[in-house]
Amino acid sequence: MKVLLPSPLASYTANRREVEAAGATLDELLRDLDRRYPGIRFRVIDEQDAIRPHIKIFVNREQASGIARRLSPSDEVLVVAALSGG
Amino acid sequence: MRLLVLVSTRKGLFILASDASRRAWSIEGPHFLGESVNHAVLDPRDRRTLLAAVKAGHLGPTVFRSDDAGRTWKEARTPPAFPKAADSSQGLSVSHVFWLAPGHASQPQRWYAGTSPQGLFVSDDGGRNWKGVEGFNAHPDRLKWIGGLQDAPPDGGTLHSLAVDPFDADHLYIGLSTGGSFESRDAGASWTPLNAGVAADFLPDPDAAYGHDPHCMRVHPAVRDIVYQQNHCGIYRLERGANRWTRIGENMPKDIGDIGFPMTLHPRDPKTAWVFPMDGGTVWPRVCVGGRPAAYVTRDAGASWQRQDRGLPAEQAWFTVKRQAMTADTLDPVGLYFGTTGGEVWASRDEGASWECIRRHLPQVHAVEAALAG
Numbered sequence: 001m002k003v004l005l006p007s008p009l010a011s012y013t014a015n016r017r018e019v020e021a022a023g024a025t026l027d028e029l030l031r032d033l034d035r036r037y038p039g040i041r042f043r044v045i046d047e048q049d050a051i052r053p054h055i056k057i058f059v060n061r062e063q064a065s066g067i068a069r070r071l072s073p074s075d076e077v078l079v080v081a082a083l084s085g086g
Numbered sequence: 087m088r089l090l091v092l093v094s095t096r097k098g099l100f101i102l103a104s105d106a107s108r109r110a111w112s113i114e115g116p117h118f119l120g121e122s123v124n125h126a127v128l129d130p131r132d133r134r135t136l137l138a139a140v141k142a143g144h145l146g147p148t149v150f151r152s153d154d155a156g157r158t159w160k161e162a163r164t165p166p167a168f169p170k171a172a173d174s175s176q177g178l179s180v181s182h183v184f185w186l187a188p189g190h191a192s193q194p195q196r197w198y199a200g201t202s203p204q205g206l207f208v209s210d211d212g213g214r215n216w217k218g219v220e221g222f223n224a225h226p227d228r229l230k231w232i233g234g235l236q237d238a239p240p241d242g243g244t245l246h247s248l249a250v251d252p253f254d255a256d257h258l259y260i261g262l263s264t265g266g267s268f269e270s271r272d273a274g275a276s277w278t279p280l281n282a283g284v285a286a287d288f289l290p291d292p293d294a295a296y297g298h299d300p301h302c303m304r305v306h307p308a309v310r311d312i313v314y315q316q317n318h319c320g321i322y323r324l325e326r327g328a329n330r331w332t333r334i335g336e337n338m339p340k341d342i343g344d345i346g347f348p349m350t351l352h353p354r355d356p357k358t359a360w361v362f363p364m365d366g367g368t369v370w371p372r373v374c375v376g377g378r379p380a381a382y383v384t385r386d387a388g389a390s391w392q393r394q395d396r397g398l399p400a401e402q403a404w405f406t407v408k409r410q411a412m413t414a415d416t417l418d419p420v421g422l423y424f425g426t427t428g429g430e431v432w433a434s435r436d437e438g439a440s441w442e443c444i445r446r447h448l449p450q451v452h453a454v455e456a457a458l459a460g
Contacts, residue, residue, distance in 0.1 A: 008142050039161050043145035047167040048177035054144035081144045 001073055003033065006081040012040040021077075026057065027067040029077060044079060054082040088459040089415060090155070091423050092136075093431055094123040097449035099138055101156050103459075108421050108435045111444045117156060125410060125453045127186045128155065131194050133460030137213045139183035139199070147182045149199065151213045155459050164215040166199050166207035168223065178203060178223075185410070186213075187248035190255035200245030204232050204262050206274065219274040222260070231279070231296045232265040239263055239299075246409065247303035253310045259303060266298035267315065283331035285319035302349040302409040309356035316349040316361055316409070323359075323388050334388020338363070342375050342382070342393075348412035352420055352437075357387040360394075360414070360438060362407045362424060373404040381412075381422070381438050397441035398432070405430070410453035425451025 023029030034041035058078040091102040098116030129135040136152040148165040171177030189196025199207040206219040247261030256273040266281040299318035306312035311326030321335030335344025345366025352358035380395035405426035412424040422434040429448035
């Protein structure tokens with residue numbers, strides 16, 4: 001399925017902001033993404049499997065509260081890095 | 087001979103370079119522009135491998151490695167991370183890697199990392215893969231030592247001042263802010279508090295065994311069993327054998343006090359050390375005392391201190407020098423370097439007798455390390 005990534009993660013994907021990955025859950029999708037682009041998962045998900053603060057993940061424009069969220073092949077996943085900070 | 091000064095900042099890493107004269111400095115970078123670099127260290131064992139602790143504002147923490155002194159970088163395959171807890175709400179998560187330390191000379195691939203919150207990690211493949219030192223991270227007293235969130239500094243509790251005894255690969259020192267100074271004599275399997283004689287004005291027990299706030303502890307690199315620390319509550323020296331610190335900061339001028347963050351040692355003379363005092367009065371401004379920055383040097387193991395401010399601003403300079411942001415090179419005479427929260431890097435070619443600003447307009451400086459590149 002289509003995964004849209006924010007600019008802070010572009011270094012992992014050779015600057016591609018739109019990539020493909022597969023999985024029946026958000027967790028599986030992120031693991032597949034990490035196989036394709038090593039290191040990317042830990043920048044978004046911490047070691048307790050929580051979505052990191054200031055990172056939001058949307059599935060079809062609906063915010064996911066955790067990585068257990070189920071997915072279907074036609075879903076679109078959007079990862080957003082919030083703009084807070086300075 | 088190429089001398090590097092690694093300047094880790096809130097917005098990236100900069101590498102200053104000079105030769106033995108230390109008169110002209112080039113700058114290279116930024117590496118990791120926009121990402122917070124807490125520490126970068128050149129491996130003194132091969133003078134080529136460079137590790138950097140990096141965190142983008144909203145992304146997870148990691149470590150990058152360079153095999154060519156910073157020309158190219160590769161991220162660690164397994165960055166420092168706590169184990170996943172059965173109840174994930176109770177598990178720990180690394181906020182950022184704060185301190186990097188090369189292992190003993192006899193273990194050329196070993197590195198240690200200290201994190202926020204207070205965690206200790208080790209790599210045995212040159213920083214490519216990291217695992218927790220469970221002797222500390224899972225120690226039953228760890229939470230008792232470090233306290234709760236209300237005890238942590240504003241940027242979070244940190245494990246810092248990681249040092250390997252140059253005469254004993256199994257002998258490790260760490261500083262916990264808060265928590266105190268600790269040592270292990272079995273490569274991290276077990277730990278003992280090392281805080282006797284250290285004040286903790288914020289604790290009710292004047293002889294507390296732990297809970298202190300060492301800002302920066304340094305183990306002497308050439309003379310066995312000499313340790314110094316700049317603590318939240320004073321400057322101390324420890325000669326092992328005795329396990330009780332002596333507050334050598336009592337000998338600082340009273341109008342300056344003995345509060346600050348960094349502690350820098352002479353690479354050869356065990357009686358010479360430098361501090362950079364900060365204002366610890368009233369509400370603890372933690373800026374240069376009176377707006378007049380100065381290093382202070384002792385050449386007699388803390389019995390006396392001399393002010394070193396030639397070349398530094400004479401007034402209205404209100405920066406802070408963080409705990410990792412002052413260091414010494416190994417040349418003769420020793421060169422000193424410090425970075426400021428205002429993005430300046432200052433250097434001295436004559437052991438602090440005079441100072442020169444060698445770089446302005448950088449982001450807030452977190453750490454400064456000097457190293458000879460191969």
